[in-house]
Amino acid sequence: MLASLDDVRLTGVGRDPDAGDRVQVRFTLVNASTGSRVWESDWTALRPKPYTFSRTIDRSRLSNEAIYRWRYKTRDAAGRSTLYSEAPACYLEVDGRRPADPVITSAQYPEDQIGGGVGQPGTFTFSSRSTDVVAYEYELDHDETFVRVDAGSDGKASLTPPAGFFTAGSHSITVWAFDNARGVSNTTYRFSVRFSGGDAYWHLDEGGGTVAADASGQGHDLTVLGPDVTWGVGPMQSVFAQRTDDAALRFTGVQPSRSFVSTDGPLVDLNPDPDGGPRGFTVSAFLLAESGDSQHRVALSQDGRRSAMFELGRQESRYCANGMTTCWSFTMDGVDDEPPHHAVSDRPVVPGEWVHLTGRYNADQKVLDLHVCPIGTPGQAPPADYGVPVLEDTTPYVGTEWVGAGPTRLGRGYYANYWDGMIDDARVYNKVLDMPRLRAICGGDLT
Numbered sequence: 001m002l003a004s005l006d007d008v009r010l011t012g013v014g015r016d017p018d019a020g021d022r023v024q025v026r027f028t029l030v031n032a033s034t035g036s037r038v039w040e041s042d043w044t045a046l047r048p049k050p051y052t053f054s055r056t057i058d059r060s061r062l063s064n065e066a067i068y069r070w071r072y073k074t075r076d077a078a079g080r081s082t083l084y085s086e087a088p089a090c091y092l093e094v095d096g097r098r099p100a101d102p103v104i105t106s107a108q109y110p111e112d113q114i115g116g117g118v119g120q121p122g123t124f125t126f127s128s129r130s131t132d133v134v135a136y137e138y139e140l141d142h143d144e145t146f147v148r149v150d151a152g153s154d155g156k157a158s159l160t161p162p163a164g165f166f167t168a169g170s171h172s173i174t175v176w177a178f179d180n181a182r183g184v185s186n187t188t189y190r191f192s193v194r195f196s197g198g199d200a201y202w203h204l205d206e207g208g209g210t211v212a213a214d215a216s217g218q219g220h221d222l223t224v225l226g227p228d229v230t231w232g233v234g235p236m237q238s239v240f241a242q243r244t245d246d247a248a249l250r251f252t253g254v255q256p257s258r259s260f261v262s263t264d265g266p267l268v269d270l271n272p273d274p275d276g277g278p279r280g281f282t283v284s285a286f287l288l289a290e291s292g293d294s295q296h297r298v299a300l301s302q303d304g305r306r307s308a309m310f311e312l313g314r315q316e317s318r319y320c321a322n323g324m325t326t327c328w329s330f331t332m333d334g335v336d337d338e339p340p341h342h343a344v345s346d347r348p349v350v351p352g353e354w355v356h357l358t359g360r361y362n363a364d365q366k367v368l369d370l371h372v373c374p375i376g377t378p379g380q381a382p383p384a385d386y387g388v389p390v391l392e393d394t395t396p397y398v399g400t401e402w403v404g405a406g407p408t409r410l411g412r413g414y415y416a417n418y419w420d421g422m423i424d425d426a427r428v429y430n431k432v433l434d435m436p437r438l439r440a441i442c443g444g445d446l447t
Contacts, residue, residue: 008062008092011054012072014047022046022077025053028084032067032091046077064096095181099130102177104189109171112400114192114270119163124173124189127156132179139174140165141305168195168266169405170305170335190335192402197269200408201427203446207231207247212261215446220267222410226259228252229411234424235286235354236444238378243444246424248286251411253297253420260418261410267428268302268309270363270403275431278365282433283312283330284358284441285410285426286375292351294325298413299357299423303406307333308414310404312359314349315342324348328392330359330370334399341399343370345392353377354422356442358389362432363401369394373442389438 014023027041041055053072062068069089075081108122109115116122126136126149136157137148149157165171169192176186200220202212208231212222234246249261268281287299298313311331319342320327328345343359354375361368373389376382410426411419427441 007059008057009054010057010070010072011052013050013052014044014074015050016074016076018076018080020076020078021048023049023051023074025072025074027055027070027072029057029061029068029070032069038062038068043075062094062096064094067091067093095132095179095183098183098185099133099177099179100128101185101187102133102136102175103127103129104173104175104187106189106191109191109193111189111191114194114401114403116166117194118168119166120193121160121163121166123158123160125156125158126151126175126177127154128177128185130177130179131155132181133177134180135178137176137178141171142174166193167405168193168403170402172335190400190402192270193405194271195266195269195403195405196271197265197267197430199427199429199431200263200267201425202410204234204249204424204426205245205247207245212249220263220408222261222263224249224261228254228259229261232422233378234422235288235375235378239354239376239382240444248288248422248424249410250422251419253291253418255416255418260412263408265407266302266403266405267408267430268403269430270401271430273431278432279363280361280432281310282358282360282429282431283310283427284356284438285312286354286356286422286424287313287328288354288422289314289326289349289351290421292325292349293420296329296413296417297419298409298411298417299419299421300408300410300426300428301413302404302408303414304333304335304402304404305406306335306414308404309333309402310359310361311413311417312357313413313417313419315344319344321346328355328357328370328372330357330368332361332368332397335402338399341368341395341397343368343393343395345370345372347372347374347390347392350377356389358433358438358441360432361397366397366401367394368397371438373438375442387439387443389435389442 014025029039071087073082174188210224214220232250234248236243236246294317298311300312301308315329333340356373358371371389
């Protein structure tokens with residue numbers, strides 16, 4: 001037998017051919033290599049014969065990779081006892097090593113990458129560098145349903161989930177490997193299913209109603225949800241006295257709230273840029289914060305399975321430089337327990353002041369950045385640096401690449417962090433926009 005990391009239980013049946021109806025046993029354990037006794041139990045209590053007795057050896061008494069010989073002797077109520085040497089020897093080998101972590105591979109859905117497609121099945125192969133793995137257990141997307149599969153003669157097993165499992169966005173498979181000594185190890189495999197999103201930009205000039213049209217022509221209209229979203233005046237009218245039709249959406253920031261603006265599905269997809277540029281995305285909006293409290297508040301985001309894939313807005317003080325109470329921010333969240341990545345501004349958030357905020361992610365270089373373009377405060381002259389996007393921060397993205405498959409939202413993050421203020425001309429592009437384009441959008445270009 002093999003002993004794992006658990007304590008070891010020895011079991012034997014006490015018998016006596018002589019008269020009498022009660023017996024007891026005593027166990028002993030000897031190192032098979034040295035012949036030295038490692039452990040001996042006390043006599044068990046007398047029990048009616050035949051009786052199955054057992055005793056447990058503390059695992060700390062045993063050395064890894066050692067082989068032990070154990071026996072037991074029997075004694076009746078009158079004190080007559082057999083000898084250890086009269087009993088057949090049993091052996092145990094101590095395997096105190098856990099098996100190597102399982103290795104998961106898939107040709108269709110490589111680890112930490114975007115692959116396959118919605119509804120396209122893929123096969124995942126489980127293996128381990130340990131040669132004594134006998135079975136695997138897996139769980140899909142942390143659903144707390146555990147399925148056990150036996151390892152083949154080559155120590156491997158495979159899984160092909162049903163097509164319905166392969167929905168758009170990020171997924172995970174957690175696998176446990178079991179060896180023949182009940183040792184166990186585990187790993188989690190993450191990947192994303194490719195889907196087609198799209199570009200969208202909403203000028204938000206409707207000035208009323210519950211629908212904001214997608215000016216890109218791709219049909220990704222926004223639906224205004226909840227009573228706490230109202231219409232107001234945008235910066236081109238309130239700051240520059242231009243475009244009298246320039247409207248914007250106003251959000252109260254009440255938390256919790258059911259008031260926000262949403263698309264029907266995801267837009268950012270991290271697919272290759274058809275124009276040959278770097279793979280990635282750009283999100284932007286004209287924003288006005290109506291308070292300067294130290295809270296994380298989100299103007300533009302896209303939902304994932306457990307968190308938002310990205311969030312554009314402002315951050316709480318602990319992420320801001322120079323002791324600022326709050327700062328402009330572009331955040332990309334990690335999957336599961338991976339930390340988020342923040343690009344934050346040195347420019348302070350001034351309540352009542354419009355800015356144009358842009359977050360970009362270059363997936364080829366795995367870096368995100370934040371640009372702030374000053375606009376001005378209604379009723380006041382524009383600042384001297386208005387209309388010029390300033391690169392505020394650049395941050396490496398060191399986590400697992402993933403895509404959120406939920407709707408794109410205005411006015412909140414992932415079911416929290418509601419925006420307090422105004423939003424105008426929000427945009428999503430599945431490409432990394434260059435500086436001339438950022439400058440044109442900040443200047444009021446509606447194309």
